[in-house]
Amino acid sequence: SxxxxxxxxxxxxxxxxxxxxxxxxxxxxxxxxxxxxxxxxxxxxxxxxxxxxxxxxxxxxxxxxxxxxxxxxxxxxxxxKTMPPGRKPVKTKYVPTSSMKPILKEILSGIDTGRQCYVVCPMIDENLETNLKSVTTVYEGMLKTLPSKYRVALLHGRMKAEEKEEIMRRFADHEIDLLVSTTVIEVGIDVPNATMMVIYDAHRFGLSTLHQLRGRSARGKEQGVCFLLSKTKDPEAIERLKKLESLNDGFAISAYDLQSRGPxxxxxxxxxxxxxxxxxxxxxxxxxxxxxxxxxxxxxxxxxxxxxxxxxxxxxxxxxxxx
Structure with missing residues (x-):
């Protein structure tokens, strides 16, 4: 009124x-x-x-x-065109797999030195038809396989607002090492110590979303790194993911996206x-x-x-x- x-x-x-x-x-x-x-x-x-x-x-x-x-x-x-003072472009690596196994040692090593990590999945629940990784499956898998010293938490859009805020507070206060999440962390999240990110089924996300997501791991002074996991066999999808390894400028990414997808x-x-x-x-x-x-x-x-x-x-x- x-x-x-x-x-x-x-x-x-x-x-x-x-x-x-x-x-x-x-x-x-x-x-x-x-x-x-x-x-x-x-x-x-x-x-x-x-x-x-x-x-x-x-x-x-x-x-x-x-x-x-x-x-x-x-x-x-x-x-x-300039980045905020002290920020470095994220190092992005395309990994042709559907598992964290090839990069797990590097992730855990980073956590051992005091860093934190985002793990992003495209789905909340498992869907046998799509065969995509879900946050619930990845989260439960981590709880079963990782040593208990690594603190893992789950975050997605279906959770109550108070629950989400509490998880993010704990992550910001470094009470959580690995945050398994959907794209709810794409914007508005600022945790300088979380300088590592793993994105499952990366081919299912648009380039602008991937660029926004990986930006979460570049909020601190440490070199941010983002792993794009995908077992897709589609040559165009693979080319797009590899392109993100070399492109860090949002406008350059949009120009490439414009050429490949049209406006x-x-x-x-x-x-x-x-x-x-x-x-x-x-x-x-x-x-x-x-x-x-x-x-x-x-x-x-x-x-x-x-x-x-x-x-x-x-x-x-x-x-x-x-x-």
Whole structure:
């Protein structure tokens, strides 16, 4: 009610902000942090709660669709290229296996020197059809096989908020050595001592997610290391994982992702895949795209074609945000 009456001028919130029942007196600016974690319709739902809302998107790893808007749309880009003081890029290693066995000695050795480790899995529960590692299976396996001196904990999205907060507090206080988790640790987690990470079935994650995840192990002064485990035989998936061994810049990763997956529908909701242009090829014709954008700006600035300008004005009033 405070937002609707205008008594509240600024609000910080989660996805709850774009629920249907939330209204704003005069929404003027939306800042979306970690914007790659939001769907097209989610961003649109929030923006459409105001008229001509200014939009600031923040991300360490823009998804292909957003990167395409930087190239061919009308988004002004500010880029911070430097890392925070004292931070080092994460060393990433692709390991063609579905088991921690080949790297276990290195992980335990790191823990013995006082470091901590994230272990990330794509599933909460075991699913025989997908044959993917689940956090519950990996967690239970560690409890059975690792010496009792290694303290292991479990974290996933189905746990109660208080339980999750308690686990993260204990991990931050170094009461836990190995945290077995889903992607809930992708953002908002800052444990400088946790400089090791293992990601099971890494081929099942997008490059932006993998880049975000491994960033959790680069919060301290020690050299962070991330192991990408995958037994996939898909050549393209293997190439993508190997690419992360050499790419550390979020924009470089997005550019590579854009080339390999496509940008999705710039006016639709698909966030990857090739757009359905009748003429032209997104990858092969970047110069044409740039010329189109420039021509459109010049035509609008010239203000000669009155019927077209009237049409554009009407369209803007009825337009839906496309990102």
């Amino acid at each position: 405070g937002l609707e009456s205008g008594d509240v001028r600024m609000v910080v919130g989660t996805h709850a902000l774009f629920q249907e029942k939330v209204n704003f007196e005069n929404l003027g600016l939306v800042v979306t942090d970690e914007q790659q974690r939001f769907g097209v319709n989610q961003r649109r739902a929030l923006l459409e709660k105001g008229a001509n809302v200014d939009f600031l998107m923040m991300s360490a790893t823009p998804i292909p669709r957003t990167y395409a808007h930087f190239l061919y749309g009308d988004i002004r880009l500010s880029s911070i 999705g529908d710039l006016l639709g909701t698909r966030q990857s895949g090739l757009p359905t242009f009748i003429l032209g090829d997104f990858e092969k014709d970047p110069a044409i795209m740039e010329v189109c954008v420039q021509d459109a700006k010049e035509i609008l600035q010239a203000k000669v074609d009155k019927p077209m300008l009237d049409y554009v004005e009407r369209s803007i009033k009825n337009a839906r945000y496309f990102d």
